[in-house]
Structure formats: structure tokens, C-alpha cells
Amino acid sequence: xxxxxxxxxxxxxxxxxxxxxALAVGTSGCIDTVRSVVNGxxxxxxxxxxxxxxxxxxxxxxxxxxxxxxxxxAGANVTLDVRTYTDFLEAVLLDNDFExxxxxxxxxxxxxxxxxxxxxxxADEAGWQNPYGFPNVTFDDLLERQRDASPDERPxxxxxxxxAFVREKPFVPICVPEDHRLVRTDRYPGLEGTDxxxxxxxxxxxxxxxxxxxxxxxxxxDSRPSVNQNPMAAEYRIHGPIPDLVYDSLAxxxxxxxxxxxxxxxxxxxxxxxxxxxxxxxxSTSVPDRVDGSSAAGPxxxxxxxxxxxxxxxxxxxxSDVEFTYEFLRDTTLGRGDGPVxxxxxxxxxxxxxxxxxVGDRRLQVTFAAGVSxxxxxxxxxxLPEHVWREEVESVADSxxxxxxxxxxxxxxxxxxxxxxxxxxxxxxxxxxxxALERFDDHFSFRVDDLPTPSVEELEFLVDPSSASAxxxxxxxxxxxxxxxxxxxxxxxxxxxxxxxxxxxxxxxFYHVGFNVRRAPxxxxxxxxxxxxxLSPEAIVEDVFHGRARPVSVPVEESWVPADLExxxxxxxxxxxxxxxxLDEERARRAFETIGFRxxxxxxxxxx
Amino acid sequence: xxxxxxxxxxxxxxxxxxxTLPIAVGWRRLVTAVREAPVRIYESxxxxxxxxxxxxxxxxxxxxxxxxxxxxSGVFYAIEADFMLWVTSLVHEELIIYFSFVYVYGYVFLLVxxxxxxxxxxxxxxxxxxxxxxxxxxxxxxxxxxxxxxYGPRNMLVEIETVLYDFGPEYQHLTREVxxxxxxxxxxxxxxxxxxxxxxxxxxxxxxxxxxxxxxxxASVAVSTVYLAIHWVMDVVAGIVLAAISVAVAHHVVxxxxxxxxxxxxxxxxWRDSTVGIExxxxxxxxxxxxxxxxxxxx
Numbered sequence: 001x002x003x004x005x006x007x008x009x010x011x012x013x014x015x016x017x018x019x020x021x022a023l024a025v026g027t028s029g030c031i032d033t034v035r036s037v038v039n040g041x042x043x044x045x046x047x048x049x050x051x052x053x054x055x056x057x058x059x060x061x062x063x064x065x066x067x068x069x070x071x072x073x074a075g076a077n078v079t080l081d082v083r084t085y086t087d088f089l090e091a092v093l094l095d096n097d098f099e100x101x102x103x104x105x106x107x108x109x110x111x112x113x114x115x116x117x118x119x120x121x122x123a124d125e126a127g128w129q130n131p132y133g134f135p136n137v138t139f140d141d142l143l144e145r146q147r148d149a150s151p152d153e154r155p156x157x158x159x160x161x162x163x164a165f166v167r168e169k170p171f172v173p174i175c176v177p178e179d180h181r182l183v184r185t186d187r188y189p190g191l192e193g194t195d196x197x198x199x200x201x202x203x204x205x206x207x208x209x210x211x212x213x214x215x216x217x218x219x220x221x222d223s224r225p226s227v228n229q230n231p232m233a234a235e236y237r238i239h240g241p242i243p244d245l246v247y248d249s250l251a252x253x254x255x256x257x258x259x260x261x262x263x264x265x266x267x268x269x270x271x272x273x274x275x276x277x278x279x280x281x282x283x284s285t286s287v288p289d290r291v292d293g294s295s296a297a298g299p300x301x302x303x304x305x306x307x308x309x310x311x312x313x314x315x316x317x318x319x320s321d322v323e324f325t326y327e328f329l330r331d332t333t334l335g336r337g338d339g340p341v342x343x344x345x346x347x348x349x350x351x352x353x354x355x356x357x358x359v360g361d362r363r364l365q366v367t368f369a370a371g372v373s374x375x376x377x378x379x380x381x382x383x384l385p386e387h388v389w390r391e392e393v394e395s396v397a398d399s400x401x402x403x404x405x406x407x408x409x410x411x412x413x414x415x416x417x418x419x420x421x422x423x424x425x426x427x428x429x430x431x432x433x434x435x436a437l438e439r440f441d442d443h444f445s446f447r448v449d450d451l452p453t454p455s456v457e458e459l460e461f462l463v464d465p466s467s468a469s470a471x472x473x474x475x476x477x478x479x480x481x482x483x484x485x486x487x488x489x490x491x492x493x494x495x496x497x498x499x500x501x502x503x504x505x506x507x508x509x510f511y512h513v514g515f516n517v518r519r520a521p522x523x524x525x526x527x528x529x530x531x532x533x534x535l536s537p538e539a540i541v542e543d544v545f546h547g548r549a550r551p552v553s554v555p556v557e558e559s560w561v562p563a564d565l566e567x568x569x570x571x572x573x574x575x576x577x578x579x580x581x582x583l584d585e586e587r588a589r590r591a592f593e594t595i596g597f598r599x600x601x602x603x604x605x606x607x608x
Numbered sequence: 609x610x611x612x613x614x615x616x617x618x619x620x621x622x623x624x625x626x627x628t629l630p631i632a633v634g635w636r637r638l639v640t641a642v643r644e645a646p647v648r649i650y651e652s653x654x655x656x657x658x659x660x661x662x663x664x665x666x667x668x669x670x671x672x673x674x675x676x677x678x679x680x681s682g683v684f685y686a687i688e689a690d691f692m693l694w695v696t697s698l699v700h701e702e703l704i705i706y707f708s709f710v711y712v713y714g715y716v717f718l719l720v721x722x723x724x725x726x727x728x729x730x731x732x733x734x735x736x737x738x739x740x741x742x743x744x745x746x747x748x749x750x751x752x753x754x755x756x757x758x759y760g761p762r763n764m765l766v767e768i769e770t771v772l773y774d775f776g777p778e779y780q781h782l783t784r785e786v787x788x789x790x791x792x793x794x795x796x797x798x799x800x801x802x803x804x805x806x807x808x809x810x811x812x813x814x815x816x817x818x819x820x821x822x823x824x825x826x827a828s829v830a831v832s833t834v835y836l837a838i839h840w841v842m843d844v845v846a847g848i849v850l851a852a853i854s855v856a857v858a859h860h861v862v863x864x865x866x867x868x869x870x871x872x873x874x875x876x877x878x879w880r881d882s883t884v885g886i887e888x889x890x891x892x893x894x895x896x897x898x899x900x901x902x903x904x905x906x907x
Contacts, residue, residue: 048682053763055789062766082681082759084790432671465784469777473609 045521045597045605046077050092050101055465056085056222057104058487059511062544063174063535064102067513070534074588075605086224089235092514093344094126096133099516100531107176107508109253111158111556112374115143116348118170123518127234127344133518134170147352148298151373159562162554166565166573169528172513174537175549179507182474182494183481187212192501196481199244200254202459203423203445204452216456219470221484223432223463231382231420232332233412234344240483242461245437246312247382247420250303250322258376262317262383262421262444266303268372269365297354298368299375305362306444311385312425313417314442319364323356324386326366326378332410334390336397341408352378388417423454435461468493474500488546510555511540521607526595532574534588537567539581610781617782620713621720628721632818633728641728646901651732654875655739655862662746670750675790676757684793684840685764692761696768696837704775707832711772712779715797715829718822722804725815734811737858741803744854745796752846753791760792762837772836795839798847799854801826806855 051064061082068078081098083091091097106128107113116122120140122129142164146157183191189208194201196218207213220226220240228236231243250263260266309317329350331340343350354369368375389410396409410416418426423445424437437459445451461483464470467490473479475497486494486502494502513531515522522528537551553571554561570576577591578584589599598606629638641648649656726735762771773780787796808815808822830847833839839847879885892898 053681053759053789054766055759055763058766061764065764080682080685080764081679082685082764083679084675087675464781465789466773466777466780468774469609469780472777476609 043606044077044600045075045607046079047071047099047521048079048081050081050083050088050098051103052085052088053082056088058467058489059177059544060103063511063513063540066540066544067100067102067531067535070583070588071531073583073585074534074592075599075603077604085222086227086235093128093131093234096126096131096516096518098514099519099522101514102511103514104509104511105555107510107555108377109256109508109557110374110377111162111560112147112370112377113348114161114165114556115147115374116351118165119143119348122347125342125344125347127342127347129342129344129347132170132514133516134168135517136168136170139164139168139170147370147374149371151371154371154373155560155562158556158560159565162556162560162562162565166553166571168525169532169574170517171515172528172532172535172574173552173555174511174513174535175541175545175551176507176510176555177485177488177545177549179485179505179509180491180494180548181482181484181503181505182471182486182497182500183503184474184477184479184500186499187480188216191481192503194503195505196483196503197241197485197505197507198253199241199422200252200452202241202245202456203454205455207456213456215458215460216481217460217462217479218481218483219464219473219479220435220461221463221465221467221470221482221487223465225461226429226433226435226463227431228412228414229418229426229429229435230410230412230414230416231384231418232343232345232410232416233414235412237345242435242437242483243382244422245424245459246418246422246426247384248309248317248422249380249382250305251376251379253380258379262305262309263379264304264306264362266301266379269300269302298370299372300365300367301375302359302363302365303379306448307362308447309421309444310442311388311421312419312440313385313388315385315387317383317385317421318361319358321386322366322383323358323364324390325381325384326350326353326356328384328389328393329353329381332393332408333397334393336393341411344411346381349378349381383421385419385421388419392416424459427458433463435463437461471497488544488548491546491548508557510552511549512555524595529574530591530595532571533577533591534583536570536576536578536581538569538576543581609778610785613778613782617713617716621716624713624717625721625724628821629724632721632815633725637728645727646904648727648732648735652736652739654872655736655743657875659739659743659746662743666746666750670753670787670791673750673754673788675788676753676755678756680756680758680793681764684758684761684842688761688840688842689765691841692765692834692837693768695834696761696765696770699769703835704770707770707828707835708772708775708779710825710828711797711832711836711838712782714825715801718801718804718825718829721818722807722822725818726807726811729811729814733862734807734814737855737862738804738807740861741807741851741854741858742800744857745799745803745850748850748854749794749796749799750791752794752850753788756793757790758793758840758843759789760838760843761834761840763789765837768837770835770837772838775836792839793843794846794850795830795833795843796847797833798830798839798844799850801829802848802851803854806851 049064049068051060054061064080068080071078088101088103092101116129118130118132118134118139120130120135120137123133123135142157142161146154146161149157179197181196183196185192187208188205190206196202202216205216222240224236225240225242229243230236231247237243248262250261250266251258252261303322305317305319305322311317327334329343329346331337332343333341352368352370352374354367356364356366358364368378392410423440423443425440427436427438429435439454439457443454445453462473462479464473467487470482470484471486471490471494474482491502513535515528517523541547541549541551551567553567554565565572577587592605593599600606722738726738729735762768762773805822805826808819812819830844834841834844879889
């Protein structure tokens with residue numbers, strides 16, 4: 001493209017003006033904490049957009065720049081704040097030090113993930129739980145209702161919650177990208193049929209020659225797993241199968257169903273225990289309403305762990321490890337802090353457990369604070385060895401008791417012993433280069449029929465930040481697959497690799513624009529809606545994702561979206577202020593005026 | 609894949625050196641230099657030791673360095689995005705090939721050639737100054753990386769079509785090995801190329817051809833970093849400033865005989881008296897290489 005006019009049809013000369021402003025702020029020494037100055041002495045509307053560089057995620061920076069150009073066109077002063085993935089997540093999740101951000105969200109199969117994502121109870125916590133600081137008690141009610149609903153009622157409750165979502169726009173979902181992975185088919189025939197986004201994709205691999213059973217090599221474009229493997233460190237995890245290969249969960253999701261994994265079985269202790277799918281939980285047993293967000297007791301399940309399971313250090317896996325895990329997810333100081341210090345991941349899942357009681361070596365009864373379908377989600381958390389983590393918590397707690405999650409070692413430190421009970425153990429790693437996992441020969445899957453086993457001795461994950469180069473690696477042979485999805489720009493080349501297939505798997509990951517609702521202009525839902533109207537998800541899918549994504553107005557699986565919120569070319573509440581991806585500047589400026597902003601003589605947007 | 613790229617660079621630069629060194633330096637001088645190598649190395653050994661130590665430290669430490677403190681990507685972007693898009697809007701495959709070649713192979717050639725050519729000079733001055741200037745580049749540059757965190761244009765202006773790594777993704781293995789993507793300010797490619805070009809100007813009486821080659825190649829390297837969207841113009845400007853400082857300081861240090869003598873005396877004292885020095889010397893005296901060298905000298 002030429003340098004004069006941006007792709008978005010926005011005159012880029014205005015960017016130069018912002019440049020001078022950015023430089024002025026930059027030289028004052030705090031470029032990364034540029035504040036909204038709407039209420040200060042300078043009344044112009046200034047905002048920074050935090051995102052990651054192209055090496056970390058090509059799509060995010062492109063969406064961020066489009067938003068920057070559109071906001072500039074509407075008269076705002078915009079700076080881009082580009083950070084490494086880890087810094088980005090620290091700023092957004094842990095420090096809440098941002099104004100707008102653009103990035104991927106891991107999403108989830110079940111729309112209940114919005115509970116932890118948006119419940120106002122979590123607005124002051126660090127982590128994936130409500131990083132936006134979105135405070136809306138009416139919306140909280142809707143989140144709780146869908147969570148407590150019985151499976152029959154749930155679709156209607158979810159629909160009601162989603163309708164409020166599109167009106168409130170706590171964040172702007174853009175699209176759900178297709179996940180494509182390039183896999184070689186010569187050394188592992190049938191690899192194209194597995195799902196390498198899930199840990200089970202790495203089990204039961206069937207090598208064509210016995211020597212291929214030694215090492216399975218895959219590429220990750222994200223260097224973070226090679227740097228820190230703490231399963232509780234939100235700033236190093238986002239998606240990907242690696243920690244789940246090391247840490248077993250009670251249940252795994254397979255083909256859209258929750259299936260027993262570390263748990264041999266679970267039984268709902270209700271009128272009709274034969275019905276595990278939750279039909280037994282009718283209206284009379286759904287969770288009673290809560291008062292001020294505290295969880296009330298709902299259905300109870302008796303969970304039995306498989307026989308003779310061991311952690312990687314040969315300690316047995318017992319019911320009390322499971323109980324411990326849920327206790328840790330409620331308060332990671334185990335009662336040693338002034339108040340509970342919640343984790344920065346799995347918050348909503350931990351909250352879905354009301355209480356757990358050990359009733360035998362391998363048995364425990366768990367009472368959930370959610371309806372059965374959400375309760376199942378809580379069975380997917382990684383089970384931590386009590387003997388390792390309790391000791392870690394106690395040794396750290398003596399010297400540094402945390403006020404905030406950010407300073408709490410067990411939630412980010414790489415010193416925690418990385419012991420799980422999963423099919424693979426951590427073997428070694430080299431920062432930003434590689435991570436190797438070794439088979440755990442004592443894993444229960446070897447003893448249970450019909451479960452996939454770790455058939456390959458070593459899984460090696462090589463770090464290569466570029467999808468283009470990842471494709472070259474697979475093409476030239478020593479690498480078997482890409483564990484990270486191939487980014488859309490390299491898709492074409494991926495399809496041309498010989499002896500390899502491009503596999504597509506369901507994805508819940510979505511790109512979004514997040515607001516820091518704690519800060520002045522973004523507190524106002526009309527400001528959020530107007531900013532949403534500057535972007536056309538349809539055009540972004542076409543230009544940034546080469547059509548390989550699904551534009552959305554709500555960030556959940558299609559089956560949960562009510563007919564009135566289905567994507568029909570634009571957002572049902574905040575339609576794009578333009579046509580064919582081109583912003584109509586006049587309309588954008590009028591939209592800001594309608595919600596109380598003014599324009600000064602230079603055409604700069606001024607706060608109200 | 610890194611090995612393949614490295615082999616490629618070694619072969620290409622090797623061929624270039626084999627062709628250019630005899631032409632520029634002359635056989636006689638080369639042969640003399642090889643024969644007198646041990647003496648000349650001894651004469652300059654403190655300078656050689658320091659540059660080797662700094663290069664080793666760069667190799668080992670730079671990957672572990674924390675990221676810079678001051679984030680400047682947004683500022684560079686705001687000032688230069690238009691200019692970068694304009695420069696890179698000239699998309700010609702021949703240009704991309706030329707500048708990629710210059711950025712990868714030409715740069716390495718540019719770095720190695722003067723080391724050998726100046727080593728072949730009778731006087732040790734230019735050789736020592738060059739190495740001191742390299743040392744300064746490789747010390748000051750990384751120290752600024754500790755201060756400034758910035759991403760190059762390719763990491764923000766994704767639509768640029770002349771990005772080196774889109775054209776040849778394999779080269780990223782090489783550059784990733786050398787540096788992190790948050791270290792773009794200043795451009796070391798530029799600062800070293802300009803350093804070399806300044807020295808080439810100052811030694812133009814001895815190596816007039818090299819002056820022309822270093823000038824053209826150095827300018828091409830600086831342009832390539834921008835054209836291939838690796839560096840902002842600001843990085844290049846900072847690189848030029850760093851080069852000027854490095855050359856000036858190198859002259860000062862090497863021309864100041866007292867300073868050189870004092871350093872050498874200190875180094876010799878250390879070599880003679882410290883435990884490490886004694887152990888190292890014993891190890892060296894006993895090594896087969898030392899024996900071989902001594903034999904060669906006696907003959």
C-alpha cells in the first residue's frame with residue numbers, strides 16, 4: 001500500500017500530530033503510563049492502546065492500529081503501547097495498568113467462562129477474572145442465573161445474559177479465528193485426525209516406524225512455556241496443551257463431552273443417581289439465589305479417583321490432593337494471609353465448588369455452587385500435589401505474605417516443583433528455545449482400557465516465533481507438527497507442504513478490544529459502544545485474517561447464540577459507522593457528539 | 609535450520625574474502641602477516657582479549673538481559689510510521705534481494721574484512737583502533753538496550769511487504785540467535801558499518817579500493833535496515849552517533865601511548881602475579897600449541 005492514506009481510509013497526517021503529543025509525554029518519562037487526561041488540565045481525549053508486537057501475534061497489532069487510526073479520525077489522541085506477551089498480560093491482568101487493549105482471549109467451550117470474566121465480585125482482583133474491572137450488579141444477576149440454572153433452563157438464561165452483554169459492551173469481541181495446524185503424515189499416520197490443541201492429541205500417537213516413537217517434535221510460536229512452567233502463572237499461560245500434559249484433571253473434554261480422566265467416575269447424589277448428565281437436577285434442586293455474590297450450596301457429586309495413581313515423584317494421588325486443589329483455588333495462601341488471595345487463573349472454576357469432603361482414600365464428595373452443567377467445568381482444573389504446594393505455600397508465607405496476588409510467589413514463581421500426575425513430566429527447557437517433556441511410565445492410562453496412552457517417549461517443543469518459519473520447519477522434516485496454530489498469513493504456504501496436512505480444530509479463542517472500565521471515559525457504556533462502532537469485524541476478518549475467522553458480537557460458541565444475536569453482517573446493537581470497512585468520519589464524530597463529547601477548533605475530541 | 613544459514617554465511621563470506629583480500633592487500637603483505645602473526649597478536653593482545661571478552665559476554669549475557677525500561681515503540685511509530693510506509697512502498701524483488709544480501713552477507717563481510725586487512729598492515733595502530741571501536745560499539749549498544757525497549761517497524765507495520773523475514777524466514781534464526789526483537793535502538797548494524805566506513809576513509813591511502821567498497825556497502829547496510837523494516841530511522845541515526853563516538857574514543861585510547869602502556873603494564877603485572885595469571889601461564893606453557901609456536905619461532 002502507499003504511504004499517503006492508510007488502508008482504513010484514514011488520513012494519516014493526523015497521526016503525526018499524535019506523534020508530537022506522544023513524544024511530549026514520552027520525554028516526561030512515563031510513556032507506558034499515559035493516562036486519560038479527559039479530566040485533567042488538557043481536556044483533549046487521549047488514550048493508549050496496549051497490545052503485543054507482530055512477532056507475538058500478528059493479528060492483535062493490526063487490529064490495534066486500525067482502532068488507533070479510527071480513534072484518530074474521530075479526533076482522539078492515541079498512543080500505541082506495544083509489549084511482549086508476558087508484559088502485556090502483566091499490565092492487563094495483574095496490574096490493570098491499561099486503557100484500551102487489543103489481544104486474544106482464551107475463551108471457553110462453555111459460556112459460563114463469562115462469569116469469571118465479567119462478575120463485578122472480581123473487579124478488584126488480578127488475573128483472568130474480570131481484568132476490565134466491569135462493575136454491573138444487574139449483569140452479575142444474569143451471570144449467576146445462567147450458572148445456577150438447570151441444563152434445561154440454561155440456554156434461555158445464557159441468551160438473556162448475552163443480550164445484556166451486547167448492550168453493555170464490557171469489551172468488544174471481534175472474531176473467532178479458525179485454528180489451523182500443520183502436521184506431517186509420514187511418520188505418524190493418522191496425525192491429521194488428532195486435535196493437537198488438546199492434551200489428548202499427543203497421546204496414542206501411532207508411529208509408522210518404531211524409531212519414530214522416540215521423539216515427537218512440534219513448534220510453538222509462543223516462547224513463554226519455555227520460560228516458566230508454573231501452572232498457576234497467568235502471565236505465562238494462555239492456551240495450548242502443555243501444562244495439561246503434565247497435570248491431570250479429574251475430567252477431560254473429549255468430543256464436546258466431559259469424560260472421566262483422573263477420576264474413575266462421579267455420581268450425582270440426588271434422587272436419581274443413575275443419570276449423570278444432570279437430568280436428575282430439576283428445578284427444585286437448582287441452586288438457590290445468592291446474596292451479595294456468596295456461593296450457595298448446589299448439587300453434590302461423589303468422585304472416585306482411579307486406583308494406584310501416582311505423582312511424578314511417586315507419591316500417591318489421593319482424594320485429599322483434590323480437596324487441597326479446590327482449597328488452593330479459593331485461597332492460595334491456605335488461610336495464612338490477612339484475607340484470601342485468589343489465583344489468577346481458574347478463578348471461576350474454583351468458585352463453582354462450594355465445599356469438598358474427603359470420604360475415603362480415593363473418594364470425596366464435592367458440593368458445587370453451580371448447576372450441573374457448570375459444575376462439570378470445575379472437574380477440569382489441574383490437580384496439584386498437596387505435599388508439594390502446601391510446603392511451597394508455607395515456606396514462602398513465612399517470609400512474604402502477600403497483599404496482592406501480584407507479589408505472591410506461588411502464583412508466578414518458577415521455583416515451584418513442577419510435579420503433576422499427568423502422562424508427561426517436564427524434562428528440560430531452555431529459555432526461548434525449547435521445552436522437552438518425558439513420558440511418565442506410571443501413568444494410569446497404561447492400565448485402563450480405552451484410554452489413549454503416552455506412546456512417544458519424548459515430546460519436544462521448539463520455539464519459533466514466526467509461523468512462516470514454523471511451516472518451513474515442518475516442510476524440511478525434523479518437525480512433526482505445529483502446536484501453535486499457523487497464523488493466517490502463512491496458511492497458503494502451509495497447504496503446499498508435501499507429506500503434511502493442515503488440520504482444522506474448533507477454537508474458542510477470540511480477539512477483542514478490552515476497556516479499563518475503572519477509568520473515566522470507559523465507565524460509560526455509551527463510550528464503549530461508540531468505540532465498538534469504529535470497527536467492522538467483518539472487514540477485520542477479511543483484511544487481517546484473510547477470511548479465516550468468524551466475526552462475532554458475542555464471544556461464545558455458536559450453539560449458545562440466540563437467533564436475534566446471530567451475526568448478520570454487523571453488530572445488533574453497535575453497528576459499524578461506515579460502509580464496506582471504510583469509516584464514515586462525519587458519522588463517527590457525530591456519534592461522539594451525541595454522547596456528550598465536543599470538538600475544539602482544531603477538530604480534537606474534547607471530554608464532556 | 610540455523611546451521612544451514614550459518615554455513616551459508618560462512619561460505620559466502622569466505623569466498624568474498626578469498627577474492628578481495630589478495631586484490632586489496634596484496635599477496636606479499638598477506639604472507640608477511642601470516643608469518644608474523646604471533647608477534648603481531650602479542651603486540652595487540654590486550655585489545656584482542658578485551659574484544660573477545662566483550663563478544664563472549666554479548667553472546668552469553670544479551671539473551672538473559674532484562675528488557676529495556678523506557679518503551680519507545682509507540683513514539684517511533686507515531687513519528688515515523690508514514691515515512692516507513694513510504695520508503696517500503698517501493699517494492700521491487702531485486703531491491704529486496706539486494707538489501708537482504710547486504711544485510712546478512714554483506715554486513716558480515718564488512719565486519720571481517722578490515723580486521724584482516726588492518727592486521728596485515730605493518731603498523732598496529734589501525735588494527736588496534738578498529739578493535740577498540742568494535743568493543744565500544746558492542747558495549748555501549750547493549751547498555752542502551754538495557755534502557756530502551758522498542759520494537760522494529762516490522763513488528764508494528766505488518767502491511768510492509770519488504771520485511772526481510774517474510775522474504776527469507778530462515779534469516780530470523782540467525783538474527784534471533786544474535787539479538788532480541790526488543791533491541792532495535794540503536795542499530796548495531798548501522799553503527800558498526802559506519803565505524804568501518806570512517807576507518808576506511810582514514811586508511812584510504814593504504815586501501816583506496818576498500819574505502820569505496822566500505823562506503824557503498826556501509827551505506828547499503830544502513831539503508832537495508834530501514835528498507836527491510838528492521839529498524840526505524842531513529843535507530844539508524846542513533847547508530848551513526850554511536851559510531852562517531854566509538855571511533856573518536858578509539859583514536860584517543862590507542863593514540864594515548866601512556867594509556868596503552870599503563871594498561872599493558874597492568875595487564876602484564878596481573879599476568880605475572882595473580883593466581884589466575886600464574887595458572888593460565890602454566891597451562892599455556894604446557895600446551896602443545898605453545899610448544900609448536902616456540903619451535904616455529906626458533907626456526
